[in-house]
Amino acid sequence: MSDHSSPSRPPPSAAQPSVTETYELSVNGRARSVPDAWIGESLLYVLRERLGLPGAKNACEQGECGSCSLYVDGVLLNSCCVLAADAVDADIRTVEGLGDGGHLTDVQQAFLDAGAVQCGFCIPGLIVTVHDLLDRVPDPDELQVREAISGNLCRCTGYGRILQAVEDVKLARLADPEGSS
Amino acid sequence: MPISRPTDLAGALEVLAEVPTADVLAGGTDAMVEISFDHRRPEHVVALRRIDALREHRVSPAVLELGATITYMQIETELAEHAPGLAMASRTVGSPQIRNAGTIGGNLGTASPAGDTLPWLLAMDAEVELTSAARGTRHLPLAAFITGPKRTAREADELITSVRVPRVEGPQHTAKIGPRNAMVISVACVAVIVDTTNRVVRIGMGSVGPGPLRATDAEAAVSEAIDWEALRCPEAAIGAFGRACAEAARPITDHRSTAEYRRHAVGVLAARSLRRCLNA
Ligand SMILES: Cc1cc2nc3c(=O)[nH]c(=O)nc-3n(C[C@H](O)[C@H](O)[C@H](O)COP(=O)(O)OP(=O)(O)OC[C@H]3O[C@@H](n4cnc5c(N)ncnc54)[C@H](O)[C@@H]3O)c2cc1C
Numbered sequence: 514m515s516d517h518s519s520p521s522r523p524p525p526s527a528a529q530p531s532v533t534e535t536y537e538l539s540v541n542g543r544a545r546s547v548p549d550a551w552i553g554e555s556l557l558y559v560l561r562e563r564l565g566l567p568g569a570k571n572a573c574e575q576g577e578c579g580s581c582s583l584y585v586d587g588v589l590l591n592s593c594c595v596l597a598a599d600a601v602d603a604d605i606r607t608v609e610g611l612g613d614g615g616h617l618t619d620v621q622q623a624f625l626d627a628g629a630v631q632c633g634f635c636i637p638g639l640i641v642t643v644h645d646l647l648d649r650v651p652d653p654d655e656l657q658v659r660e661a662i663s664g665n666l667c668r669c670t671g672y673g674r675i676l677q678a679v680e681d682v683k684l685a686r687l688a689d690p691e692g693s694s
Numbered sequence: 695m696p697i698s699r700p701t702d703l704a705g706a707l708e709v710l711a712e713v714p715t716a717d718v719l720a721g722g723t724d725a726m727v728e729i730s731f732d733h734r735r736p737e738h739v740v741a742l743r744r745i746d747a748l749r750e751h752r753v754s755p756a757v758l759e760l761g762a763t764i765t766y767m768q769i770e771t772e773l774a775e776h777a778p779g780l781a782m783a784s785r786t787v788g789s790p791q792i793r794n795a796g797t798i799g800g801n802l803g804t805a806s807p808a809g810d811t812l813p814w815l816l817a818m819d820a821e822v823e824l825t826s827a828a829r830g831t832r833h834l835p836l837a838a839f840i841t842g843p844k845r846t847a848r849e850a851d852e853l854i855t856s857v858r859v860p861r862v863e864g865p866q867h868t869a870k871i872g873p874r875n876a877m878v879i880s881v882a883c884v885a886v887i888v889d890t891t892n893r894v895v896r897i898g899m900g901s902v903g904p905g906p907l908r909a910t911d912a913e914a915a916v917s918e919a920i921d922w923e924a925l926r927c928p929e930a931a932i933g934a935f936g937r938a939c940a941e942a943a944r945p946i947t948d949h950r951s952t953a954e955y956r957r958h959a960v961g962v963l964a965a966r967s968l969r970r971c972l973n974a
């Protein structure tokens with residue numbers, strides 16, 4: 514674990530003018546151009562600061578908190594630990610891309626209904642993580658749920674209502690496999 | 695182009711031959727933290743994730759060979775049968791997100807004294823395969839590959855291509871101590887292999903020295919005490935094994951723990967892991 518200096522800040526471009534790259538990312542099914550970006554930038558930084566997608570949150574920038582969770586080629590990752598310039602030709606899906614046409618997903622709705630959201634900062638990461646879990650493991654026991662969200666830190670809720678929300682989605686999906694989103 | 699995205703090993707080695715200062719990127723879970731906190735400023739990156747051959751494992755009657763970019767998640771799911779101890783250790787790494795990204799080659803490349811795969815690899819007499827365009831392939835025993843805390847014998851133009859261990863029968867167990875069950879760097883960890891093929895107990899210890907350590911005296915004594923037919927061991931010998939492991943540790947005091955606690959903990963973990971192996 515590193516000291517908190519100034520995370521995600523590319524070095525002054527004057528210092529290393531040449532170490533930039535222009536590339537294209539596929540985010541939520543759309544091709545997005547990233548012109549002249551410093552090669553060290555994380556996917557989290559590029560999404561938030563260059564592409565205007567603030568859903569993935571930056572809380573630690575060292576892989577500890579999970580608030581920046583997203584999918585790369587269907588695999589759940591912390592976007593602060595992904596080099597953006599290496600994510601070309603990958604299918605990136607952020608929390609913004611989970612619901613279709615502005616509708617909440619079943620997981621998002623369950624978080625609201627269960628009162629699982631307090632300050633909300635950890636929630637986008639948790640939403641992606643819970644989707645990942647329930648899409649892979651439709652009927653997880655509590656231990657599996659706790660292990661699955663062990664990399665998503667919440668400073669507010671104490672997790673009780675988050676676990677409740679996961680249980681609610683699980684039961685709803687098991688009862689109506691067609692209705693899940 | 696400051697980033698290379700080779701699709702085969704030869705392509706990656708070519709880049710490293712031309713630009714030996716390039717930063718190798720596997721899962722990024724160590725490298726990206728360093729970059730984001732400005733402890734490392736890459737001028738050229740060689741990304742390995744498109745090289746399918748590095749993500750494979752091979753099982754022969756005598757040897758298990760693991761490609762460098764095999765992730766913890768793959769080890770947990772695909773290798774639980776061939777490398778049960780390594781699979782247990784992998785499951786304690788970070789979080790699901792970290793295990794989906796982090797690789798065994800990255801754990802070797804970082805060579806942290808707390809690297810959770812290293813005790814198992816050392817106990818298994820692992821050999822690290824290093825490959826360069828100029829000199830081809832060489833194999834180093836793990837103990838020679840790791841030259842100090844976060845230091846390795848890798849030359850700048852070399853890639854870690856795989857790591858191989860002999861295949862042995864018998865129960866294995868790993869254990870780790872930290873402040874919570876997930877997302878912690880080991881304060882102490884062990885891997886114990888009751889190797890019935892060679893009738894020796896193997897132990898690797900982590901976070902209690904500059905790199906992973908064996909406890910050879912402890913191994914020799916307990917291997918004598920075990921009844922290899924029944925796979926039983928007198929309780930006194932298990933206790934002595936734990937104490938001898940604690941003695942063999944070379945822990946330091948740092949912000950995560952004290953040397954005294956680490957020494958005590960590693961002895962407890964060693965005895966406990968042996969008991970678990972023997973169902974004692
Ligand atoms: C939140 C968090 C929790 C963590 N928890 C743990 C834990 O519990 N236990 C643990 O052991 N580790 C832990 N780590 C550290 C890290 O996840 C592991 O060391 C992991 O194995 C690194 O692999 P990687 O593929 O991500 O490596 P990268 O970050 O891509 O690379 C790591 C280093 O190795 C070099 N490298 C990588 N692959 C090669 C190769 N094939 N050839 C040559 N050089 C190479 C890179 O240049 C770099 O210097 C944690 C990290 C984070 C961020």
Ligand code: FES
Pocket residue numbers: 557570571572573574575576577578579580581582591592593594
């Ligand atoms: S911001 Fe990525 S894990 Fe915390």
Ligand code: FES
Pocket residue numbers: 629630631632633634635636666667668669670
């Ligand atoms: S709701 Fe505030 S951090 Fe989780």
